[in-house]
Amino acid sequence: MSDPHPAHPGRPPEREDKRTFLQKVAEFIHPGPDSREELIETLAEAEDNEVIGADSRVMLERVIRMADMTARDVMVAAPRMDLINIDAPFDELMNMVIHTAHSRFPVYHGERENIIGILMAKDLLKLQRSPTLNVRALLRPTVFVPESKGLNDLLREFRGNRNHLAIVIDEFGRVAGLVTIEDVLEEIVGEIEDEFDIPEDDGDIFGLADRTYRVSGDTLIERVAEAFGVTITGSDPGEHFDTIGGLIAHEIGHMPKRGELLELAGLQFVVLHTKGGAVRWFKVSRVEETDAAG
Known part of the structure; x- marks a missing residue:
């Protein structure tokens, strides 16, 4: 028996819409996001409704935002x-x-x-x-x-x-x-730690083979001053910081990035590792030794 409603010649067959009536109504009432920002808001709502976890939401949001980033x-x-x-x-x-x-x-x-x-x-x-x-x-x-x-x-x-x-x-x-x-x-x-990253609980200042030191950003300023036999003060007497990472970030004037360096109290601080906008580890050496090596 022939098809009583033959397809129009040359017209591709229409896809079968497998959405249920309720799904169509739901999409009409709550349409999908039309922009990247709306999609990010939808992810936040999904997290609030416990559809996805916080870590998943953060990772998905980063993937979306990465589309606008360049080398x-x-x-x-x-x-x-x-x-x-x-x-x-x-x-x-x-x-x-x-x-x-x-x-x-x-x-x-x-x-x-x-x-x-x-x-x-x-x-x-x-x-x-x-x-x-x-x-x-x-x-x-x-x-x-x-x-x-x-x-x-x-x-x-x-x-x-x-x-x-x-x-x-x-x-x-x-x-x-x-x-x-x-x-x-x-x-x-987020920040990827490698085999050289030391758990913070294992200590805060480590001597290296090249006569430099690896110092945790969470180390108290007094502890660093005592270890190197120096007096460490910032350029702004009105500001008070407990950790060496907080003080160095203030002195640099912006969120520190890997490789940035600052000289303070006769010491050179090089940012080795950052996480969440804070410095996890510095490489520290005495300025006179750095000059001699150069």
Whole structure:
């Protein structure tokens, strides 16, 4: 038997609407969000109604907001990049790895702008076993991305090419900074701690092999002053702070970022790790020792 209502020639068959009548009424009364901000408000309502947990809501909101972010928003600016000179001796390379605890390093030749490759810290073990091996043979290709690169696209590329670090270039082709896959993921899941992060309950000041110290941002100012034998006071006598992290953030004048440094009371404080807008860890050294090393 033929179809009593044949489809119009050339017209694609209509999809069957599987929504129930009640679902259609509910969507008419409470339409879906029309904007990103409305979607974020919907997530907040879902959390209030215990449809999703607080952690899930925060992560989903970060994913949504990440769509508007670019490489420039999360990169480590060029002046704060830890770079390796291709002509540096092996001992200096090892000191850099121990000093910074990074797993990957951009390598330059001549000027810092002339980045010729990426060196994996683990590859230095090959140099230790074979001192005659040329460092250039260990370099991996450099990936360059523009400042305007969206984080969604950047994360997709990181996953696709198995690369975890890219050099960020400004509109004039100059090096603006670097961005890692960890920087991007932290925009979704928050600060990622690594094997070098020490639980706060385990202590607050640790001596390192290069005669610098790792100091928790929650350490009391009096404790830091006593440990280094100095008097620590801020530039504003009217302000009072209990922890060294609070004082340093006030002196810097904005939310500290990884790699920023400040000299105070004859000490140099370098921000190593931040979380929730607060400094978790500083690297601290005496200014005179820093000058001598430079």
